[in-house]
Amino acid sequence: MNVRRTLKKNSDFRRLYARGKSAATPYLVLYCRPNRRAENRLGYTVSVKLGHAVVRNRVRRRLREIVRLNEPALKQGFDMVVVARGRSVNAPYRKLEASFLDACGKLGLLREENA
RNA sequence: AGAGCAAGCUGAACGACCGCGGGCACAGGGCGAAAGCCCGUGCAUGAGGAAAGUCCGGGCUCCGCAGGGCAAGGAUAACGGGUAACGCCCGCCAGGGGUGACCCUCGGACAAGUGCAACAGAAAUAGACUGCCGCAGCUUGCUGCGGUGAUGGUGGAAAGGUGGGGUAAGAGCCCACCCGUCGCGUGGAGACACGUGGACGCUGUAAACUCUAUCCGGAGCAACACCGUGGUAUGGGGACAUACAGGCCGGCCCGGCCGUCCCCAGGAGGUGGCUUGAGCCUGUCGGCAACGACAGGCCUAGAUAGAUGGUCGUUUUCAAUGACAGAACCCGGCUUACAGGCUUACUCUUCAU
């Protein structure tokens, strides 16, 4: 994963939570906001409430993989934060992926030819 | 064969496609004066036995070592050894449990002092309710005084235990045996064991205060060092002032500081620290063992919003859609969690030879 495409600072996350548009599904919540760049920047939030370190790592890796494999279908130029909810711990991969695409569709992030 | 006990090991393997971290290489591409940076390609490599909890002990770094002393506080606790050190490990002793292999025990001192021991019981560390005995009195079966812990019920614990002698009745008052403490002798490295019978017979509790012995300066990799930004606060240095009181430096004493002026440092971000170490593997030797010595070989994550994932196939399996679980400066332990599997030694019962 390209380092420049990840959100790292706490201030970036706070700005998205406060001013970004959001879409919720049973497994995750997606925030997004235009960033005036040529590419997308992604951030992931997996709370300590979801479980111990092994569980949190697995959830974050699956979310990252979903974003990576669906990158060609997304519009560019947005900051996005994916927040995992409690049900995503035991969710099958296919349902998580469908949930992510559903949230992107609600926010209008999918390219027209793929939507 | 069944049941059990102890120690140790393991914690799926292989393959395909798409991806990730750091490392090395490149006569590849881009930027740059260069150092180098970015992209690309290739190669090998990339979480645990507990990485966990953060309960002990150390390494390392800084502060303090003009700060010192005392007090306080904390930790440990049979004995011998191992270790860098430990509250850890090994061996052994004592006590307890089990037919046995074996297992369990925060195991110094209550015979220095203080405290506590509810309820019950006459009485809780020392006083006489029922009894027994003696003396005195008189109403002749009661009263008073005294002796007695042997008897009765209580209690976790009742004044060493059992038997005999003795006595008015009794009592280690005396005797025999037993138990314990101290002393002596023998064995042992020691705790201790055995013997002896000279002295003694003392409630329990120190995970109650306390005493004894030993150890402990403080903080932590967000330490710390360097580059860099640089306005206040704040910190450091120098000069001047420094009578009393008060405050601060974790308690007390000595000691230091407090105010003004000048100079310097001082909010982003980055690099190092960062993995070669009390290291791992194999063999020989010493030791009952923990462990140690020697020889040979090996280099085995180093991230910084944090790298192992996704989709499948094959094999082993009752089960592989995985038990407990993710390095964050590094080691030695402890504690706790854990699906399943394997190995070795030993014990008991039954059967066969």
Add this chain to the structure above:
RNA sequence: UGGGAUGUAGUGUAAUGGUAACACACCGGACUUUGACUCCGAUAUAGUGGGUUCGAGUCCCGCCAUCCCAG
């Protein structure tokens, strides 16, 4: 990373190592034509597992959960 605290009826709090107390709530009963008030009664694995002690909510140790503080 370091330090500290707490866990007791459904809830909020007490108790010197010796019968777990109080208030509110809930439940049952009494009173009332009925309800409220009032009165009576009932309700506790003491977070969990061990240990010390004659005896543990209290003392000691391990674990679990929650909360707080500093960077």
